[in-house]
Amino acid sequence: MIVLAFRDVEIALGGRTVLEGVNLAIGQGEFIGLLGGNGAGKTTLLRAALGLIPPRRGAIEVLGKAASRGNPAIGYMPQSRAVPANLRLSGHDFVAGVVDGARWGLPLLGSEGRREVDRVLELVAASALAHRPLAELSGGERQRLLLAQVLVGSPKLLLLDEPLMSLDPSHQAGVVELVASLQRSLGLTVLFSAHELNPLLGVMNRVLFVGNRQAALGTVDEVITEPVLSRLYGTRIEVVRLGGRIFVMAGAQDMARDTHGCGDHGHAHGQEHSHEHSHGDHAADA
Ligand SMILES: Nc1ncnc2c1ncn2[C@@H]1O[C@H](COP(=O)(O)OP(=O)(O)OP(=O)(O)O)[C@@H](O)[C@H]1O
């Protein structure tokens, strides 16, 4: 079964073509790593699948139907995530907020709503921390609660926009493992966007790489190659494999690392990631 299909899709934003000639078909249960430099179009592609950006040309289908807003089959974690204003809010109430509001439309949580909150908290192994205020939780723990929110209503397709942003490597690994185990146990289809390939190497079935207005979908061995990436970055790329890790280099520059700042630490690359920053900041321009 095809969960997400793009057929000859062209997308323009503010009069600029961001993606063109995009064709892809993603099957049920696949874990897809969505990769590409700043401004390559990862967020745009996810928002188009949500029906938030109508394509200028071509067709986008989710579970066989034209992409449209408010599809309950999709769970979406946006890139610029709303940090709850009130950090004294408990994780439980944070998750209950979406059960209460957007998806279920119930003014008060009935027993069904409460069961749903308990169910998703258990899925992300957050039952024990759900009664503590958000202020007390680590970035990784809050990320688990965000994931619980996304699972409300049992979506079939998860669109996760940079869930690893501003997490340290050990927390990154925890989030990746959690998403992968949910994907396997619930048969979910996952599109997981990231700047770095390596944290996803062990779990993704295929990679969807965007750049230069194009997209390439295939296995790591098919896509993470010098010809494909040179085309997508618009510059000569070298792929270096070292100790089970893969480095995508343009000359001496590591494309993943250098577009993201050194490591991630001490870089103002937080939750807020404005389009102003990404505009014209395409890795290929660097
Ligand atoms: N509303 C908009 N109007 C005009 N251009 C936009 C708009 N939103 C995004 N863009 C442009 O579209 C391109 C793709 O942006 P997008 O946010 O999809 O990239 P991305 O791959 O998610 O980047 P990042 O890694 O920085 O999150 C960028 O050049 C961006 O500046």
Ligand SMILES: [Mg+2]
């Ligand atoms: Mg983005």
